[in-house]
Amino acid sequence: KNEVEQSPQNLTAQEGEFITINCSYSVGISALHWLQQHPGGGIVSLFMLSSGKKKHGRLIATINIQEKHSSLHITASHPRDSAVYICAVSLGSGGGADGLTFGKGTHLIIQP
Amino acid sequence: DAGVTQSPTHLIKTRGQQVTLRCSPKSGHDTVSWYQQALGQGPQFIFQYYEEEERQRGNFPDRFSGHQFPNYSSELNVNALLLGDSALYLCASRLAGDVLAEYFGPGTRLTVL
Numbered sequence: 001k002n003e004v005e006q007s008p009q010n011l012t013a014q015e016g017e018f019i020t021i022n023c024s025y026s027v028g029i030s031a032l033h034w035l036q037q038h039p040g041g042g043i044v045s046l047f048m049l050s051s052g053k054k055k056h057g058r059l060i061a062t063i064n065i066q067e068k069h070s071s072l073h074i075t076a077s078h079p080r081d082s083a084v085y086i087c088a089v090s091l092g093s094g095g096g097a098d099g100l101t102f103g104k105g106t107h108l109i110i111q112p
Numbered sequence: 113d114a115g116v117t118q119s120p121t122h123l124i125k126t127r128g129q130q131v132t133l134r135c136s137p138k139s140g141h142d143t144v145s146w147y148q149q150a151l152g153q154g155p156q157f158i159f160q161y162y163e164e165e166e167r168q169r170g171n172f173p174d175r176f177s178g179h180q181f182p183n184y185s186s187e188l189n190v191n192a193l194l195l196g197d198s199a200l201y202l203c204a205s206r207l208a209g210d211v212l213a214e215y216f217g218p219g220t221r222l223t224v225l
Binding site for chain 1: 145147156157158159160168215217218
């Protein structure tokens with residue numbers, strides 16, 4: 001059974017700080033997703049990774065397949081970045097059935 | 113190009129009732145997955161539909177059932193509702209074979225009284 005662990009569970013930081021959220025998983029995966037969820041529920045997909053590093057604006061996501069670990073970084077954080085960030089992994093090859101397994105999320109608050 | 117849409121956005125039911133939630137996948141997507149997210153928890157996988165068949169199922173009782181239509185839209189049905197079924201129900205779609213492109217709908221908030 002695959003477990004997805006995120007840390008920290010809660011994070012409060014000041015505007016402008018560099019933020020790191022970590023995700024570890026226990027079995028081999030085909031893809032890892034970083035998702036953002038604001039109050040009210042809607043989930044937005046930030047990154048989908050199978051290897052290496054991706055950057056979008058102030059967000060950077062990295063994955064180390066050998067160490068079964070991924071990180072989400074936010075540079076120059078802003079209060080509008082306040083949200084729950086969720087790591088989710090996919091086990092399948094894509095051709096077979098493969099529902100995502102989610103971490104419990106990291107609740108991030110950026111204070112002005 | 114519309115993304116994943118879900119209806120209704122909010123729903124209130126009483127214990128023992130039945131509910132049907134609906135999902136329309138992103139254009140071009142043929143695989144639909146359903147997730148339940150209890151308050152303060154990460155989403156839990158309910159089941160996945162492809163080619164109008166349930167292809168994989170998470171650890172949910174038979175009270176949870178689904179359907180996929182020829183146009184790839186999907187329904188989630190929950191019978192004999194319990195208070196513990198109160199949650200946000202999320203639908204996600206993708207194209208079979210593309211694990212890197214799963215798109216989420218806004219969710220349906222179900223409250224069971």
